[in-house]
Amino acid sequence: xxxxxxxAPDQHDRPASGRSARGRGTGLPPLLVAPAVLxxxxxLLPLLALVVRAPWRSLPELLLSQxxxxxxxxxxxxxxxxxLLCLLLGVPLAWVLARxxxxxxxxxxxxxxxxxxxxxxxGGVALLLLLGRRGLLGQYLDAWFGVTLPFSTPAVVIAxxxxxxxxxxIAVEGALRGADRRYEDAAATLGASxxxxxxxxxxxxxxxxxxxxxxxCFARALGEFGATITFAGSFPGxxxxxxxxxxxxxxxxxxxxxxxxxxxxxVSVVVLVSLRDRWLxxxxx
Amino acid sequence: MSAGLYATLGIxxxxxxxxxxxxxxxxxxxxxxxxxxxxxxxxxxxxxxLVPLDRGSVSLSGRCLDDPDRDVFVPVADREVGMVFxxxxxxxxxxxxxxxxxxxxxxxxxxxxxxxxxxxxLDRMGLSELADARPSAMSGGQAxxxxxxxxxxxxxRLLLLDEPLAALDAGTRMQVRSDLRRHLADFAGCTVLVxxxxxxxxxxxxxxxxxxxxxxxxxxxxxxxxxAPRTEYVARLxxxxxxxxxxxxxxVDLDGGGTLTTAEPRSGSVCVAFSPSAVALHRQQPEGSxxxxxxGIVGGLEQRSDTVRVQVLANPPVLxxxxxxxxxxLDLTPGAAVWASVKATEIRSYPA
Numbered sequence: 001x002x003x004x005x006x007x008a009p010d011q012h013d014r015p016a017s018g019r020s021a022r023g024r025g026t027g028l029p030p031l032l033v034a035p036a037v038l039x040x041x042x043x044l045l046p047l048l049a050l051v052v053r054a055p056w057r058s059l060p061e062l063l064l065s066q067x068x069x070x071x072x073x074x075x076x077x078x079x080x081x082x083x084l085l086c087l088l089l090g091v092p093l094a095w096v097l098a099r100x101x102x103x104x105x106x107x108x109x110x111x112x113x114x115x116x117x118x119x120x121x122x123g124g125v126a127l128l129l130l131l132g133r134r135g136l137l138g139q140y141l142d143a144w145f146g147v148t149l150p151f152s153t154p155a156v157v158i159a160x161x162x163x164x165x166x167x168x169x170i171a172v173e174g175a176l177r178g179a180d181r182r183y184e185d186a187a188a189t190l191g192a193s194x195x196x197x198x199x200x201x202x203x204x205x206x207x208x209x210x211x212x213x214x215x216x217c218f219a220r221a222l223g224e225f226g227a228t229i230t231f232a233g234s235f236p237g238x239x240x241x242x243x244x245x246x247x248x249x250x251x252x253x254x255x256x257x258x259x260x261x262x263x264x265x266x267v268s269v270v271v272l273v274s275l276r277d278r279w280l281x282x283x284x285x
Numbered sequence: 286m287s288a289g290l291y292a293t294l295g296i297x298x299x300x301x302x303x304x305x306x307x308x309x310x311x312x313x314x315x316x317x318x319x320x321x322x323x324x325x326x327x328x329x330x331x332x333x334x335l336v337p338l339d340r341g342s343v344s345l346s347g348r349c350l351d352d353p354d355r356d357v358f359v360p361v362a363d364r365e366v367g368m369v370f371x372x373x374x375x376x377x378x379x380x381x382x383x384x385x386x387x388x389x390x391x392x393x394x395x396x397x398x399x400x401x402x403x404x405x406x407l408d409r410m411g412l413s414e415l416a417d418a419r420p421s422a423m424s425g426g427q428a429x430x431x432x433x434x435x436x437x438x439x440x441x442r443l444l445l446l447d448e449p450l451a452a453l454d455a456g457t458r459m460q461v462r463s464d465l466r467r468h469l470a471d472f473a474g475c476t477v478l479v480x481x482x483x484x485x486x487x488x489x490x491x492x493x494x495x496x497x498x499x500x501x502x503x504x505x506x507x508x509x510x511x512x513a514p515r516t517e518y519v520a521r522l523x524x525x526x527x528x529x530x531x532x533x534x535x536x537v538d539l540d541g542g543g544t545l546t547t548a549e550p551r552s553g554s555v556c557v558a559f560s561p562s563a564v565a566l567h568r569q570q571p572e573g574s575x576x577x578x579x580x581g582i583v584g585g586l587e588q589r590s591d592t593v594r595v596q597v598l599a600n601p602p603v604l605x606x607x608x609x610x611x612x613x614x615l616d617l618t619p620g621a622a623v624w625a626s627v628k629a630t631e632i633r634s635y636p637a
Contacts, residue, residue: 089314184334188361189368189438190388200387204378 036114047265054262055255059097071245072263078153078241079221082160085166086217091210095198103145117168123162125231130233131158155232156239158188160221168213169222175209176202212275219271224266288346290443290475294331295340296324303499304340309443309475309492316478316490316507320518325479326637327373327383329445332477333368334361345475346442362391364443367436371448373428375420381407382416382433388439406434410468426457433468435550444469446478450485462488487511495519505562513558513635520558526603527558529610532634543601546576547632555634561594563631564605567624570614575626593617597625 056060062068097109129136130150150156172247175232183205187197203210225243232239234248242260249257290309303324309315318326330336332343334350342352345366349361353541367388375384385403390396401413407411407416410430418429429449436444449465450458466489469476482487486493487507494504495518503515514520520527538544545557565571571578581599592606595617605627607617617623 064329106544118300180374182370183376185333185361186368186370186385187391188335189333189364189366189445190391191362192387192391196391201376204376207378222433 008102024204040072045221050258050265052260054258058255059259059262062256063263064171065243065256066246067236068256071240071242074153074156074237075222075242077222078156078160079218080138082164082221083156083168083214083218085157086165086221087210088215088265089167090213091172094169094176097169097200098173113166115163115177116170120163120224121227121230124159124227127148127155127159127162127227131155136191147189150231151233151235151239153232153238156241158226159227160224163224163227164220168217169203171213172206172210175206175213178209179205215271215275219268222267290332290343290345290365290477292343293341293535294343296327296331296336297337297339298327301499305494305499305501306341306498307477307494309477311442311475311565312473314469314476314478314489314490315494316480316486317494317496318398318483318486318522319482319496320481323496325496326447328496329368329477329479332443333366333445334359335546339407339459362513365439365441366443366445367439368445369429369432369436369447369449371430372452373420373434375423375428375431377420380417380419381412381423384420385435385438386430388435388563392439402438403434406438407431410434410464415445424457425453426461429453431462433465437468437472442474444472444476446475448480448482449478450482450532483511483524487523487577495522501533513556513633517558521604524561524604524606524630525558525563526564527556528603529556531553531555534631539601539632541601543579543599545601545627546629547634548629549634551634551636553636555636557632557634559627559632561604561606562592563627564597565626566595566597566605566615566617566625567612568606568622570624571626573626576629577632578626580622580624583617583619583623585619586617588620597623600626603627 020070063072069220069258084122097105097112128150130136131141133139133148133150138149141149149190179202182265183201184197187201224241225247228239228241229244234240234244240248242264246257246260246264249260287309287560289409290307290490292305293302294305294307301324305317305324305328306329307315307317309347317328319325325334331351338351338353340424342354343350345364348359349355349357351357351363353477375381375521376387379387382400382403385406386396386399389402394402404413404416407413412427412430412432413436415423415427415431420431423431427449429452433449450462451527453461462485468490471591473525478489490507492504493507493510495502495510495516497518499517502511503519510519511523511525514523514525514527528537528539528541528543530537530545530562532547532553532555533551534552535546535548536544537547537551537555539557547557565575570580579601581597581603584596584602587596589593591607591608591610593609595605595607595612596606597603605625607615611617615621615623
């Protein structure tokens with residue numbers, strides 16, 4: 001609204017050319033370029049090998065086989081269910097971590113991220129010790145309700161959710177911390193209750209973060225191997241998901257293993273592209 | 286207690302303390318004017334219930350909203366306040382109509398009647414065409430009016446405006462300011478407006494409260510405050526040159542150095558004030574009738590709507606409003622040597 005005339009002249013007098021552009025132009029040091037190229041090749045070449053060696057001609061036949069179809073369907077159902085479970089439980093947990101102030105919050109946050117760094121096999125063992133037939137909780141589930149979780153399809157969902165939920169929680173917590181809380185203040189001055197504010201203001205504001213978290217969570221659940229095979233085993237059509245099928249097929253039927261790997265690779269690419277789109281729209285609004 | 290707002294706001298934030306008492310009658314507008322960090326926004330947030338009081342009380346229309354001594358605190362959502370935030374905070378995922386309808390829906394109104402009322406409000410604000418537009422597609426002035434409609438739609442008893450014009454550019458600001466004045470005149474409840482712009486405060490308010498460092502330094506009708514500023518901040522704010530000094534007849538020896546001659550003889554400690562437009566600038570020592578004339582150098586220039594405010598470093602330092610043509614004729618640039626002159630009849634003095 002006001003222009004400060006006193007500061008204007010020296011800005012106009014400064015030549016617009018030269019110095020800054022030259023200062024920024026830096027050459028690429030060869031010492032860094034070589035390892036960088038190597039790293040890129042290291043990450044890309046295995047995937048390339050997968051694509052090159054894929055049995056393209058017999059691919060439709062392989063993918064339509066009963067075993068593969070079964071594993072594919074089971075994987076999608078379990079990963080979707082696990083993602084849903086993570087959303088239902090993980091979003092509230094993220095909200096508590098981001099918003100509530102209680103003693104030990106930092107510790108809780110650290111514990112939530114443990115499955116991120118824990119070897120999945122250990123996660124599977126831990127789940128067995130808790131929910132197995134003689135586990136801490138599992139013995140009561142068995143005695144009181146006659147429910148046995150291990151080596152069932154629900155066990156796959158639990159194992160996947162255990163490993164994948166931190167991804168969702170971290171993404172949503174970040175979105176909540178980044179969201180402008182004054183929108184919630186504004187909603188409160190308009191007479192909205194806390195639950196209405198959460199549903200109509202907070203959730204829509206962090207929707208891009210939730211979708212990104214859900215996609216990451218789904219991708220992680222889809223690829224889950226260690227915890228699943230430990231806690232749920234490998235029964236065809238019941239707990240044998242795609243990664244397990246790939247592992248087993250590699251010994252008996254390598255072309256089928258490659259075909260399945262291609263499918264998983266394809267899914268990862270789709271996930272990556274959808275994530276990028278969501279992140280773009282997320283930053284644009 | 287009557288229908289108005291009665292507030293004694295006491296808040297401690299570490300080294301900063303806010304202690305401000307406000308009374309607003311229904312249908313009137315009170316402006317809180319002060320520099321950044323004076324506590325204006327904190328006061329507004331306390332009235333809204335976004336910040337609890339440490340001391341004092343707030344009552345609105347005879348209902349106690351906050352009183353730590355009596356352990357009363359009515360949460361924001363139950364206060365019947367409407368607030369327009371500095372950057373409006375329109376919900377980005379909702380259309381203009383849904384933004385305005387938000388408070389009505391929260392109040393339990395059905396979707397359809399809420400929409401109809403929202404449209405009526407948008408019509409009243411001259412925003413009919415924007416009903417389906419998202420906030421990201423609106424100009425600053427449009428967003429400001431949607432925010433005002435959103436706040437007024439819930440029929441609040443108290444309307445709070447936090448720097449309602451600060452985010453607008455100079456062109457739209459004037460128009461939006463006069464629109465806002467019209468809408469505030471139609472509003473039957475109490476209004477508290479926070480601003481750091483004296484012009485907004487002067488034009489929009491019936492009562493002006495100036496705060497500095499969490500304390501009220503002056504209050505009264507806007508005209509009174511402008512004519513008789515009590516502190517240097519208020520004087521600079523409302524565009525006056527203000528000095529404290531010791532008077533002996535027409536001659537006033539200023540505390541900060543320099544001497545001024547006034548038309549009204551006084552004695553003892555006084556404030557003297559004159560408008561920047563009463564100051565004339567010259568490149569040579571002028572001959573003529575002005576009783577006050579002293580040399581200095583130009584410290585800075587600031588473009589106003591139709592004049593240029595020149596800051597002159599002199600003894601005493603002075604602000605002068607001159608035309609753009611005069612700036613060119615006199616070749617006024619920072620560092621230029623000038624003479625300032627003021628007629629004695631232009632200088633008002635009053636006991637400090």
